[in-house]
Amino acid sequence: MDITGTTAFVTGANRGLGRHLTSELLARGATVYAGARNPDAVDVPGAKAVALDITDPVSVAAAAEVAGDVTLLINNAGSSTGTALLDGDLEQIHLELDTHFFGTLSMVRAFAPGISANGGGSILNILSVLSWVSFPAVGAYCAAKSAEWSMTNALRIELAERHIRVAGLHVGYMDTDMAASVTGPKSDPGDIARIAIDGIEGDLNEILADDLSRQVVAGLSGGVPGLYPQLS
Numbered sequence: 001m002d003i004t005g006t007t008a009f010v011t012g013a014n015r016g017l018g019r020h021l022t023s024e025l026l027a028r029g030a031t032v033y034a035g036a037r038n039p040d041a042v043d044v045p046g047a048k049a050v051a052l053d054i055t056d057p058v059s060v061a062a063a064a065e066v067a068g069d070v071t072l073l074i075n076n077a078g079s080s081t082g083t084a085l086l087d088g089d090l091e092q093i094h095l096e097l098d099t100h101f102f103g104t105l106s107m108v109r110a111f112a113p114g115i116s117a118n119g120g121g122s123i124l125n126i127l128s129v130l131s132w133v134s135f136p137a138v139g140a141y142c143a144a145k146s147a148e149w150s151m152t153n154a155l156r157i158e159l160a161e162r163h164i165r166v167a168g169l170h171v172g173y174m175d176t177d178m179a180a181s182v183t184g185p186k187s188d189p190g191d192i193a194r195i196a197i198d199g200i201e202g203d204l205n206e207i208l209a210d211d212l213s214r215q216v217v218a219g220l221s222g223g224v225p226g227l228y229p230q231l232s
Contacts, residue, residue, distance in 0.1 A: 001072065001122050001165070001200055004029035009063070009070045011054055011107060012077030014041040016176035017126065020193035021074055022047050028197065033067045035077070052077075054103035055095075064110035071121030072200065073111045075104045078126070080178045085139035093140040100144035101151060108155060112164060120163025122200055125152045127168045129213045132220060133227050156205060167205055169196050172212035 008025050012018040013034035022044045025032045034042045035052035042049035050066055053059040054077050079099040083092040104125060115121045131149035134142035149168060156166035175186040192209050199207035208214045219226045 001203060003072075003197060003201055006072050006121070007031045007033075007067075007069045008072040008074060009033040009035060009050075009067050009111065010074045010076055011035040011052060013044070013047065013049075014038065016178060017174060017189045017192060018074075018076040019044060020189045021076060021196060024190075024193040024197050025072075030072070031069075033063075033070065035063055054107055055098045057106055060103075060106045060110045064114060067111075068114050069118060070111060071115055071118050073107060073115065073121075073123045074126070074196075075107050075124065076126045077103065078178070080138070080141055082138055083140040084136055085143065086136075088140060093143075096140040096144040097147065100141075101147040104148055105151060108159075108166075112159060112162065115164050116159075116162040122165045122167065123155070123159070124167045124169060124196065124200055124207075126196075127152065127170050129170055129172045129210075129216050131168075131170060132216050165203060165205070167199060167207060169199065169207040169209055170213040170217070171209040 008030050010018050010022050010032060013022045014036035022032050022034050026046045032047045033050050034044060034047035035050045036042050037053050039049035039051045050063050052063045079095055081092040081096055083089060108123060125148060127149050128145045130142045131145040152166055152168040159166055171192055173186045174189045174192055176189055187210050195209045196207060225232045
């Protein structure tokens with residue numbers, strides 16, 4: 001996909017990876033709608049700020065109406081509640097699924113008809129290495145990202161006949177507000193944004209943005225013993 005001249009919509013564009021994705025797209029010649037709950041928080045010069053809460057169907061429908069010329073949708077908006085599955089707050093678990101699964105699905109359902117009518121294009125879902133491996137302390141986030149990965153796989157098959165490529169980006173921790181408490185290695189979100197857009201331009205179906213993601217996907221064939229050796 002040629003980014004130059006493309007019209008893109010980025011969710012969660014006011015900070016973190018979303019802000020870097022917005023800047024990267026603009027630098028490559030795209031027109032960019034930048035979705036955020038508070039559009040005044042979008043401070044990327046040249047971006048078209050749009051009010052958007054992906055968990056609110058009315059807000060999603062309004063955004064799709066405003067941005068009817070989109071041919072690239074990047075589903076980046078997310079949540080990270082740090083909630084465990086067994087004894088965590090059920091409302092927080094619902095929030096993770098409402099955001100990563102149902103919210104992303106709502107965006108795809110709202111924007112796919114327009115992308116198809118505009119001649120086709122691409123959708124990129126920002127996933128995670130935690131789509132493939134789970135940690136109990138953040139079990140709700142992991143479950144939601146796993147569901148989003150499965151959804152991505154189903155949608156890429158269903159939307160191919162409409163000339164819409166659906167890609168997923170997998171990445172470990174990035175140096176953003178969401179991972180502020182993480183003390184281990186973190187990727188520069190600017191680098192990840194460049195890798196993501198390179199992947200879209202290269203028509204990739206799955207984009208592995210860092211070494212950790214490549215290591216984990218290589219270990220999937222080992223099953224439970226490979227991913228969770230502590231259970232062996």
